[in-house]
Amino acid sequence: MYVIDSVMLIIRLDNRKIDAGKGISQSEHYSLNIRFPRGQIDMTAEQAGAELVKMFPGAKFLSLATVRLRDGARVSVDGFGMPFKNTERPDVEGWINRNEPIVNGTTLLDLLAQREFNVVIPLKPSAIEFEWNDAHLPPPFSYPYGTRHQWATKEAYTKLFEAAKGKAMFRPAFR
Amino acid sequence: MNAKQQDGAPATAARPSAPVFFKDCVLVDHTGMPLVGTLSGNPAGAPRDIRVRVISARYRDSSPYIGINLRFPLPPNQASNEDAGFGVRYERKFTTAFPCM
Numbered sequence: 001m002y003v004i005d006s007v008m009l010i011i012r013l014d015n016r017k018i019d020a021g022k023g024i025s026q027s028e029h030y031s032l033n034i035r036f037p038r039g040q041i042d043m044t045a046e047q048a049g050a051e052l053v054k055m056f057p058g059a060k061f062l063s064l065a066t067v068r069l070r071d072g073a074r075v076s077v078d079g080f081g082m083p084f085k086n087t088e089r090p091d092v093e094g095w096i097n098r099n100e101p102i103v104n105g106t107t108l109l110d111l112l113a114q115r116e117f118n119v120v121i122p123l124k125p126s127a128i129e130f131e132w133n134d135a136h137l138p139p140p141f142s143y144p145y146g147t148r149h150q151w152a153t154k155e156a157y158t159k160l161f162e163a164a165k166g167k168a169m170f171r172p173a174f175r
Numbered sequence: 176m177n178a179k180q181q182d183g184a185p186a187t188a189a190r191p192s193a194p195v196f197f198k199d200c201v202l203v204d205h206t207g208m209p210l211v212g213t214l215s216g217n218p219a220g221a222p223r224d225i226r227v228r229v230i231s232a233r234y235r236d237s238s239p240y241i242g243i244n245l246r247f248p249l250p251p252n253q254a255s256n257e258d259a260g261f262g263v264r265y266e267r268k269f270t271t272a273f274p275c276m
Contacts, residue, residue, distance in 0.1 A: 027253075028249055038239075065229070085255045085258075095247065102211055103217075111202060119229060119243065120209070141237055
């Protein structure tokens with residue numbers, strides 16, 4: 001996993017430059033990414049209700065965004081199940097290694113296995129629909145080599161060789 | 176879901192703000208009760224050092240996705256991780272914001 005990661009690092013350098021001198025440093029967190037399956041979710045974003053606003057008095061503007069997985073769709077979780085130990089913080093180790101409740105009886109697996117994700121975000125609904133929307137992502141990644149890589153017939157080779165013959169050819173060395 | 180699309184504007188007209196967009200948020204359950212994440216506190220009493228963010232990773236050189244990033248605290252030096260033989264986690268520091276890993 002780490003080897004692949006370092007390869008990605010090189011590939012991604014074009015749009016994310018590493019800060020010289022502090023490229024790699026010890027991580028301060030165990031990070032999990034919940035990835036929603038593209039095109040298989042329904043999203044809504046609306047202004048948060050009064051109850052939610054009351055709970056977060058500091059925030060300027062709150063919206064409630066809901067992501068529902070369509071039938072058969074599943075999220076993928078990056079980073080889940082990596083070996084982990086944290087004796088300094090047994091509570092963190094408990095949440096991650098032993099699936100102990102984090103808050104009000106909710107465990108990490110409960111969070112990840114949801115079919116409907118509700119998030120409160122301090123943004124306007126229009127901004128959420130603009131920024132956090134799978135319809136606005138770049139096209140799915142694929143290498144630009146096409147998908148047909150087999151030669152169906154012998155004729156395909158013959159045609160290719162005929163078409164690719166150069167002007168300067170070797171003199172036949174035997175008859 | 177998108178108002179702009181319903182107005183007839185193509186989705187490609189949208190110009191996202193950054194290669195990777197992220198914003199702190201709070202996960203709530205279907206009744207609106209907060210679970211994890213912090214925005215000026217967490218009313219449910221969830222640990223404040225669990226950070227939750229929404230992500231829109233608009234990669235062109237790997238699979239783009241939208242999702243939610245959860246971060247749990249690791250102690251300095253990750254001594255217990257190292258002692259257990261799991262190694263120490265490192266992360267890359269980018270000049271442009273890179274929220275995950």
